[in-house]
Amino acid sequence: MGIEVKSHEVDDKTGSSRLSVKFGRGVVEAPFRFVNRNDLTAKSTVGAGLQLTTDVNPFVYELPLNPTSITSIQTTNDFLARTLGSVRRVLRQVNPGAMKIFYPHFTGKADQLLRGAPQVSNRVSAFILNLVEECEADACALPYDLLENGGWALLKSGPSRDRPVIPVVKIGDNRSVERALDEVPDLGGPPTPFLAFTHASFTRAYLSYTAIINKRRELHSRGIGVMVLGSRRNLGGNEDVANLSGPHYSSFLVADAVAAAWVGRAPISNELGTARVFERSELSVPLITGGHDASEHEGEDDCFASDPELDRLFWRTLSRQNTDRDWDAGRPSAISRLHEVVMSSGEFGVMRKTIVSGELADYRRSKQRLAALVERETQERTAL
Amino acid sequence: MLQKQVFLAFHQVFGPRLASDPGFRPDRFGPFSQIVADLPFALRASGLVNIQSKGEGHSTYVLAPQGRSVARDVRGFDLPESVIALLHEKKASWDEWTTEGALRYVYRNFPRYAVKTVRPDLKWE
Numbered sequence: 001m002g003i004e005v006k007s008h009e010v011d012d013k014t015g016s017s018r019l020s021v022k023f024g025r026g027v028v029e030a031p032f033r034f035v036n037r038n039d040l041t042a043k044s045t046v047g048a049g050l051q052l053t054t055d056v057n058p059f060v061y062e063l064p065l066n067p068t069s070i071t072s073i074q075t076t077n078d079f080l081a082r083t084l085g086s087v088r089r090v091l092r093q094v095n096p097g098a099m100k101i102f103y104p105h106f107t108g109k110a111d112q113l114l115r116g117a118p119q120v121s122n123r124v125s126a127f128i129l130n131l132v133e134e135c136e137a138d139a140c141a142l143p144y145d146l147l148e149n150g151g152w153a154l155l156k157s158g159p160s161r162d163r164p165v166i167p168v169v170k171i172g173d174n175r176s177v178e179r180a181l182d183e184v185p186d187l188g189g190p191p192t193p194f195l196a197f198t199h200a201s202f203t204r205a206y207l208s209y210t211a212i213i214n215k216r217r218e219l220h221s222r223g224i225g226v227m228v229l230g231s232r233r234n235l236g237g238n239e240d241v242a243n244l245s246g247p248h249y250s251s252f253l254v255a256d257a258v259a260a261a262w263v264g265r266a267p268i269s270n271e272l273g274t275a276r277v278f279e280r281s282e283l284s285v286p287l288i289t290g291g292h293d294a295s296e297h298e299g300e301d302d303c304f305a306s307d308p309e310l311d312r313l314f315w316r317t318l319s320r321q322n323t324d325r326d327w328d329a330g331r332p333s334a335i336s337r338l339h340e341v342v343m344s345s346g347e348f349g350v351m352r353k354t355i356v357s358g359e360l361a362d363y364r365r366s367k368q369r370l371a372a373l374v375e376r377e378t379q380e381r382t383a384l
Numbered sequence: 385m386l387q388k389q390v391f392l393a394f395h396q397v398f399g400p401r402l403a404s405d406p407g408f409r410p411d412r413f414g415p416f417s418q419i420v421a422d423l424p425f426a427l428r429a430s431g432l433v434n435i436q437s438k439g440e441g442h443s444t445y446v447l448a449p450q451g452r453s454v455a456r457d458v459r460g461f462d463l464p465e466s467v468i469a470l471l472h473e474k475k476a477s478w479d480e481w482t483t484e485g486a487l488r489y490v491y492r493n494f495p496r497y498a499v500k501t502v503r504p505d506l507k508w509e
Contacts (some may be wrong), residue, residue: 047490
């Protein structure tokens with residue numbers, strides 16, 4: 001067991017590198033995007049005959065712990081067993097050949113609650129470490145705060161000391177980021193194949209991003225990849241860039257591996273406005289609107305070829321046909337998510353190829369809006 | 385899930401030329417075959433398979449050492465490599481479904497097995 005990260009071709013201008021990530025049952029190549037629980041739910045909602053993990057990408061199980069979970073950890077006797085049961089059930093649902101990452105973390109409110117209560121914090125840390133020891137993931141992504149406050153020492157001496165650990169640092173806290181960049185490669189104990197960061201735009205965390213960009217090559221050369229967890233599906237905010245793809249934005253900045261945030265069990269929506277499709281030309285995920293041009297997606301139904309019903313649903317969704325029945329059970333959202341995962345993962349494959357052939361700069365330039373946004377943000381801020 | 389996976393393996397991978405029909409009929413949760421329901425217990429009784437209860441409401445079927453050698457022999461039959469590759473590919477895709485997802489897929493593609501369903505909400509039409 002273990003994960004080994006090796007850097008191959010490097011793009012000199014951006015510091016992006018093609019990484020091979022070797023784990024117990026195979027090898028995946030980075031940059032890549034993870035499948036998460038929302039994607040599996042989308043597949044089940046549509047009942048699609050389409051393989052998402054292994055051939056397409058690895059899987060991340062995100063477990064957000066909120067104040068109610070913190071209370072349950074302290075008061076409910078079987079909370080550990082129940083949580084572990086649901087983690088195992090989903091990890092077993094993913095095909096056995098896929099690389100699986102388990103990522104428990106605190107929500108903002110839970111974090112606030114723990115900050116003022118060291119005793120509670122210790123209990124919760126013990127709970128998370130118990131979970132980590134029992135679950136059957138290939139690696140566990142754990143909050144860096146928890147690791148710094150005694151967690152690392154416990155993992156080092158615990159029975160799972162050989163299982164890879166991925167420290168997750170809050171990108172907004174630039175001191176933690178700088179500390180992690182300096183310390184993680186030399187920590188010793190459980191192997192750290194990746195150093196992960198939470199998601200934020202460059203402008204909200206420019207000091208952190210600058211530090212990561214400066215250290216990225218050194219991390220790669222020491223066999224550590226950079227991961228971004230909890231990326232947004234689309235950037236939002238300013239109308240001009242609102243629909244740009246979050247995972248690709250993260251990968252343009254620093255990420256070798258990126259996972260979209262798990263948004264929970266969203267209620268089934270009858271709103272047509274929730275359906276998004278991935279567009280390769282601009283790396284964006286626009287909402288399907290009345291004026292949407294279905295011809296832009298010609299040939300993209302190949303991935304649904306084994307399932308004619310799904311294929312038809314894809315075109316119906318794009319051209320807004322037969323809406324009366326299709327919006328029941330939230331099918332448009334589901335189909336767009338499947339389309340987005342498959343197509344955007346394929347696009348990560350294209351990006352990898354451009355690193356190999358030294359054409360990454362051209363590739364980025366061809367994605368005008370995202371390239372311009374990233375260039376504008378990074379140049380303005382790093383020039384300060 | 386076992387019923388659904390055997391059903392799909394028969395209809396979408398092996399077909400009647402490579403495998404004998406397990407005799408599926410529509411039931412409350414889609415296609416059901418008494419043979420498929422009985423086989424795991426017969427295989428366990430003959431020491432070829434171990435059944436483990438892992439997690440809540442799950443049975444996991446694991447090949448026993450003796451079963452592994454039988455499985456190797458079965459693989460040596462005249463099964464074309466393309467069929468084995470297709471089975472691998474399909475199995476990976478089936479594993480990613482929840483039980484509802486599997487049922488929805490079966491109802492969508494084989495609607496005649498939905499006639500007795502207790503989950504009409506999973507039907508496509």
